[in-house]
Amino acid sequence: MSSQKSTADAAAPIAASAEGAPTAGPKMPTRERGRARVAALLAAAGAVFAEKGYDAATMTEIAARAGAPIGSLYQFFPTKAVLADALLAQYAEALMALLATVEARAATLSPAELAADLLAVLPSLKVERAAAFALIDARPDMVAQQGALRAGLRRGIAAILRAKSPALPPERAAAMAVTLLQMMKGAAALGDEPDLAHGREALAGLEHAASLFLKDALG
Amino acid sequence: MSSQKSTADAAAPIAASAEGAPTAGPKMPTRERGRARVAALLAAAGAVFAEKGYDAATMTEIAARAGAPIGSLYQFFPTKAVLADALLAQYAEALMALLATVEARAATLSPAELAADLLAVLPSLKVERAAAFALIDARPDMVAQQGALRAGLRRGIAAILRAKSPALPPERAAAMAVTLLQMMKGAAALGDEPDLAHGREALAGLEHAASLFLKDALG
């Protein structure tokens, strides 16, 4: 959560402060500007990738949308692929952070509550997820990253399950994590269609199924 | 070429066998030849899109892989986008046909059997699905097609539910269809990772959850 949020926080406010700030100097101190620029570039990249997909997204547009010259973009991300990797890594980190918070409180949650919490993880990073999916689907060589991301998520979910029910055999937890991850993705997909006819009930249905699944296995 | 065959087989033969093929000569009637060529082109397009993604796929390679001249490709599909649309439509049609067969026998199935049948629909068209997803993810303007496809699937699933339980209120069936579609997508995703650690158990888990969900709602 932290790094993801920081990106969003770092990107938007900066533009705002640049316009409304009291400082008359036309340019921010270099170091800080570098940090802000990276954040802005990542944010812009995320947006453009999400909108157009990896291939159709152009480095020029990403730079332009970040208000940065193309040379600056390449100073920080020497390749389109590197930029994509950075974005994906950032998303992965954010996801893992969210899972960590769920794990922290897992022991105190009922199966139904745990199910709800889990299904809420993916939908909470809507924009980032859109970008991440655009990257994953468009780049064959990125399948490795994708696998690492999935593996990390599964590990995180399994850890949550064991935090909730320490007696659960690790193998069983791993298998359940795979199932739950799919349901979490389903919840995310529903979240991406806000004006879906029966979205609310469908999400409730998924939560219900997950809850039953957890109750069944965790006792 | 081999991998496309299933696509071609699924799409073309139906039409072909419907007309019959009396001519055995080396030069098929133009109509028939046109049909075969279209099928080959679509199959090639599906394979190339699935392998490289929409943007990286080139019209030249698609034509070459179908053994057709590029001009011929443009004769039938005046645009890359049109070709993608046709491919997606073909996939949608195939999916709907599968759902129709499930609907036909829905009344005779137990909830568990119905769950298993439903979750088996998406994984059965692996290659086509890969192509379809490549298209959907890479082309923002294709979201509309995607929405239509999903809507069609939901309608089909709802129809199955009502075939199984005629007393089910249409609204309820619609909402359940949304939930079930997500679980079906989960099953498909699992099918795409053949060497996944606990894939077998995870799929069973999904089927179990779906089965419970159906039993709960359909009695």
Next chain:
Amino acid sequence: MSSQKSTADAAAPIAASAEGAPTAGPKMPTRERGRARVAALLAAAGAVFAEKGYDAATMTEIAARAGAPIGSLYQFFPTKAVLADALLAQYAEALMALLATVEARAATLSPAELAADLLAVLPSLKVERAAAFALIDARPDMVAQQGALRAGLRRGIAAILRAKSPALPPERAAAMAVTLLQMMKGAAALGDEPDLAHGREALAGLEHAASLFLKDALG
């Protein structure tokens, strides 16, 4: 000689005929146009490489100077390096053809005449040589081509020496060829400086030295 000349012949006249020809059709027959275009492209490439060197020469300028769209240039020469290779190969072929004519009449020549003929070979392809040198010097990976070219020239010169004096041991002929090639290059260099102060006498001096060298060795 033949292929080199044919390039020059093919490139210039075509432009002329295109402008002054009786045909009103705006475009020549495709096949022939292809041939002419390749020749024009090679000629333009030679000129631009000679003028600016390999790196500074831009594919865009080469195409423009040949009156061809950039896409056409890439249709025939998929890479700048390939274009350079083709140019070098053409130059090599032309040189070898010239040497062959010298070889044919070698037996009838006096040492002084042979020296003069040899020293006249390189200066006769001034423009092509300029391009070839620009390529050789700028591209480390082209050193191989360069070596092949030199080896070919040495073989050709040695063959001439043996044609003149069949009794000459092959090893001796080979060594002499190396020496003579350097003197031929010197003559070419002199030819590149037309307004050089004592160029005429210097060339005579080189010929004299070569003549003595030949007389000494061939009797």
Next chain:
Amino acid sequence: MSSQKSTADAAAPIAASAEGAPTAGPKMPTRERGRARVAALLAAAGAVFAEKGYDAATMTEIAARAGAPIGSLYQFFPTKAVLADALLAQYAEALMALLATVEARAATLSPAELAADLLAVLPSLKVERAAAFALIDARPDMVAQQGALRAGLRRGIAAILRAKSPALPPERAAAMAVTLLQMMKGAAALGDEPDLAHGREALAGLEHAASLFLKDALG
């Protein structure tokens, strides 16, 4: 770096030793440090130009190889072209110095010895010559420098001839210098191909021819 040392040694030490170096402290006086840095930069530039050619050589790499910040490079050489010019001037100076030593002992040498000494001049600065040629070939606007260099060499050779045979008419010496320079370049070219088949004999052949040429003209 090692290969450049000879360059640095040839250029810098002369000036350095002329001033003396009394300060042993870790921070040399600015002047001296500047001199050392310039020498290092020139050496690095020579190496990089020789390796990659003028265009492919980047100012950044040159600075890095000299262990200097890019800003420092630009402090001394405000332009890549200026840097190239300086390098060429340094090479010219080194060549002229070598010729001067030959001139000093010219009167005491036999024609054969003089020929050998002259043909040894260019091969002795192999690395520097490589860099110089890379510059000359890649930059059309550098032809002027190249001409000046050649003119200087010819003057130096003519001076040697007159030192050897004071009675030689200046015009005749000038013409002979042109011829001899070409043979010297041939010797250098042979020196650049160390594993050439008959290189040794070929070099001997060149020396023989030059020796005959000198004997003929100088008596």
Next chain:
DNA sequence: GATGAATGAGTATTCATTCAT
């Protein structure tokens, strides 16, 4: 109609040079 050569707009990336610190 069928074919495939020709076209040129569009893209990622590099690097000389500047200038704020």
Next chain:
DNA sequence: CATGAATGAATACTCATTCAT
């Protein structure tokens, strides 16, 4: 003065689409 981050013009190459044959 010294530094190295920032800039943006420039370049090789691709590919959807057209149209002469």
